[in-house]
Each structure stands twice: as C-alpha cells, then as structure tokens.
Amino acid sequence: MGTIRSCWARLGRRNKILIITVVAIALMAVGRFCFPAPLPHVELPAEVIIPFAGAGITNTMLAALVTIIVAGLVCYFATRKMSLVPRGLQNLVEALLEMLINFINDTAGKEYGRKFFPMVATIFIFVLFNAWLSLIPGFITIGFWHHAEGGHAVIVPFLRGANTDLNFPLALALVSFFFVEYWGFKANGFASYVKRFISVEGMFKGLGQIFRGRVKSGVGTFFNGVISAFAGLVEIISELVRILSLSFRLFGNMTAGEILVLMMVFLIPWVVPTIFYGLELFLGFVQALIFGGLTLVFLVIAVSPREAH
Amino acid sequence: MEEGLKMIAAGLAIGLGAIGPGIGIGILGMGAMNALGRNPEARGPIMTNMILAIAFAEAVAIYALIIAIIMVFVA
Numbered sequence: 001m002g003t004i005r006s007c008w009a010r011l012g013r014r015n016k017i018l019i020i021t022v023v024a025i026a027l028m029a030v031g032r033f034c035f036p037a038p039l040p041h042v043e044l045p046a047e048v049i050i051p052f053a054g055a056g057i058t059n060t061m062l063a064a065l066v067t068i069i070v071a072g073l074v075c076y077f078a079t080r081k082m083s084l085v086p087r088g089l090q091n092l093v094e095a096l097l098e099m100l101i102n103f104i105n106d107t108a109g110k111e112y113g114r115k116f117f118p119m120v121a122t123i124f125i126f127v128l129f130n131a132w133l134s135l136i137p138g139f140i141t142i143g144f145w146h147h148a149e150g151g152h153a154v155i156v157p158f159l160r161g162a163n164t165d166l167n168f169p170l171a172l173a174l175v176s177f178f179f180v181e182y183w184g185f186k187a188n189g190f191a192s193y194v195k196r197f198i199s200v201e202g203m204f205k206g207l208g209q210i211f212r213g214r215v216k217s218g219v220g221t222f223f224n225g226v227i228s229a230f231a232g233l234v235e236i237i238s239e240l241v242r243i244l245s246l247s248f249r250l251f252g253n254m255t256a257g258e259i260l261v262l263m264m265v266f267l268i269p270w271v272v273p274t275i276f277y278g279l280e281l282f283l284g285f286v287q288a289l290i291f292g293g294l295t296l297v298f299l300v301i302a303v304s305p306r307e308a309h
Numbered sequence: 310m311e312e313g314l315k316m317i318a319a320g321l322a323i324g325l326g327a328i329g330p331g332i333g334i335g336i337l338g339m340g341a342m343n344a345l346g347r348n349p350e351a352r353g354p355i356m357t358n359m360i361l362a363i364a365f366a367e368a369v370a371i372y373a374l375i376i377a378i379i380m381v382f383v384a
Binding site: 042044106249252253255289297 | 354357360361364367368371372374375378379382383
C-alpha cells in the first residue's frame with residue numbers, strides 16, 4: 001500500500017489524469033460485459049396494475065399516493081416535537097418553507113403572497129417529492145414480468161413517478177389554471193376581468209359614431225376597437241395555451257430524464273449513471289420551482305390591474 | 310426501410326428543434342452574465358429569473374423531444 005502511494009505521489013499531473021481515464025474506461029468496459037442492463041422499454045401511457053371498475057389503478061397513481069404519504073409523514077415527524085430553536089428535520093422543513101415564502105413574497109408582495117402561498121407551495125412540494133422519490137432505486141425497476149409481442153419480456157413496474165404520466169401534470173396545470181382565473185375574477189371584479197378578454201365596446205362606439213355622421217373619427221375609433229378585440233382574443237388563447245405548456249413541460253422533462261438515466265444504465269452500467277442521477281436531482285428541483293414559480297407569475301399577472309384603454 | 314426513415318425523422322425532429330432553444334438559452338446566459346458583471350450583488354434574483362426564462366426556452370426543445378420519443382418508441 002505504501003509503495004503504491006509513493007509511486008502515485010511521484011507521478012506527474014498529466015500521468016495521473018491519464019491513469020484515471022484508463023481506469024474509468026476499463027471500469028466502464030468491464031461493467032458493460034459483467035452487468036449488462038436491458039435496453040429500456042419505454043411506455044408513455046401509465047400501465048394499469050390493479051384492474052378496477054373498467055379503468056383500473058395505474059402505477060403512477062400508486063406513486064402519487066406514496067408521494068402524499070411520504071410528504072405527510074415528513075411533515076408529521078417534523079412537527080411532532082416542535083421547539084422554538086429548530087433542530088434536525090424540523091430545521092430542514094422550516095428552511096424549505098422559509099425559502100418558498102421568501103420567494104413568493106418577493107414576487108407577489110406581502111398581501112397577496114400570504115394568499116398564494118398554500119397553492120404554490122403545495123404544487124412545489126408535491127412535484128419536488130414526486131421527482132425525488134422516483135429516483136429511489138426500485139421505483140421503475142421492480143414489477144411484473146409481462147410478455148410483449150416479439151417474444152421478449154418487458155417489466156411493468158409497480159411504481160413509476162407520477163410526473164411521467166401526462167394525466168398528472170395536466171391535472172396540476174388545470175388546478176393552477178382555475179386558481180389563477182379565480183384570483184383574476186376576485187381581485188379585479190367580474191366585469192373588469194372579462195373586459196380583458198372580450199373588449200368589443202370600442203368597435204360598437206366607432207360604429208355608433210359613423211352612423212351619427214362623424215365618419216372620420218368614427219372609423220379611427222372602430223379600427224382601434226377591432227385591434228383591442230383582437231388583442232383580447234390573443235389574451236384568451238395565451239391563457240389557454242398555458243395549460244398545455246405547463247403540463248407538457250413537466251411531463252417532457254421528467255420522462256426525458258427517466259429515459260436518459262435508463263439509457264445511461266444500458267450504455268455504461270458503472271459510475272457514469274451516478275452523474276446523471278445528480279443531474280436528475282437538480283432537474284427535479286428546477287422543474288418544481290418552475291411549475292410553482294410560473295403559477296405564481298400568472299397569478300401576479302392576473303391580479304395586477306390593467307391600465308384603462 | 311420504414312424503420313430507418315422513422316429514425317431519421319426522430320433525429321431531425323429533436324436536432325432541428327434544439328437549435329432555437331439552444332440559441333435562446335445562449336442569449337439568456339449572456340444577458341445574465343452581463344447583468345451579473347454590472348451588478349454582482351443582485352446574484353439571487355438574476356439567478357432565479359434566468360432559470361425561469363431558461364425553462365421557457367427549454368420547453369420548446371422538450372416538445373420536440375416528446376415528438377422524437379413518440380416517433381421512436383410508440384408510433
């Protein structure tokens with residue numbers, strides 16, 4: 001052992017890098033042949049594992065349930081023995097919530113921040129726990145063997161991250177959409193919020209002016225009215241497109257991350273997938289922040305009053 | 310033949326779809342670095358907003374990726 005260490009110390013930096021690279025490549029090659037992983041079988045729709053009343057319970061639903069239970073348990077154990085000076089788990093949960101509440105208060109202001117906090121924080125925590133739980137070994141690897149067409153067997157996992165099933169991000173995006181619209185109506189009043197999307201009064205005013213004989217100013221008002229009506233239409237479309245983009249962003253990122261890790265395990269079973277695990281940890285956090293943050297930004301846009309035209 | 314065409318289509322879908330977001334993220338990073346150079350104290354807000362904006366740009370690439378995944382594995 002001592003001779004190896006003294007040899008290592010005498011080597012130049014370049015030689016060290018060379019040796020490390022050679023050893024890493026050798027490890028990769030050995031791992032490839034000693035522990036071959038199967039080519040990942042990608043199934044975009046969630047698989048039904050418990051047939052029940054026509055539709056059945058899918059593995060992503062089970063994973064969502066597990067997420068709820070785990071998040072609930074974490075909160076239970078964090079608040080069981082509360083102390084004024086937080087220690088351990090309580091400290092961690094408090095730090096997370098404090099980070100969230102600072103972020104929300106900075107963006108939405110103190111008054112609305114309090115009101116938006118429950119929804120945004122719930123979305124954040126759920127997506128985060130879901131993404132991180134689905135990185136635990138066993139999540140997409142333990143399941144039934146199922147014989148597909150072509151003679152080869154594929155695995156139907158018991159648990160699969162709920163973010164990788166389009167239905168779950170879509171449901172979350174719909175909840176976020178309705179929450180945003182609710183606050184839009186509540187903060188602006190019904191009439192003024194509707195006016196943002198349907199603004200045809202300028203058009204009618206212009207028409208009225210034309211009929212009353214003031215053609216020149218009437219035409220100008222009419223065309224301004226047409227433009228603002230069109231802007232309202234664009235506003236409606238951009239409001240609805242949010243549902244699509246929110247859900248597809250989460251679904252695409254999480255599915256792509258899962259496939260990426262599986263592919264890396266297939267290509268190089270040793271050492272290298274760990275790096276991608278780190279990447280996935282970071283991506284899960286960023287996606288949770290983005291889903292919560294975008295909901296927050298849309299809420300702020302909805303409640304902030306528009307200047308009158 | 311058809312399998313090969315499918316693979317080419319998937320490669321083109323994600324390859325072409327990644328060009329725009331790549332340029333966009335590059336511009337975003339440049340803007341954030343410029344802002345950071347001018348005002349190093351504003352590191353936190355710049356970071357948060359940069360990541361949010363990058364997510365918007367990246368979403369476009371993700372759409373292309375979904376199309377590519379569907380072409381290779383499902384369709």
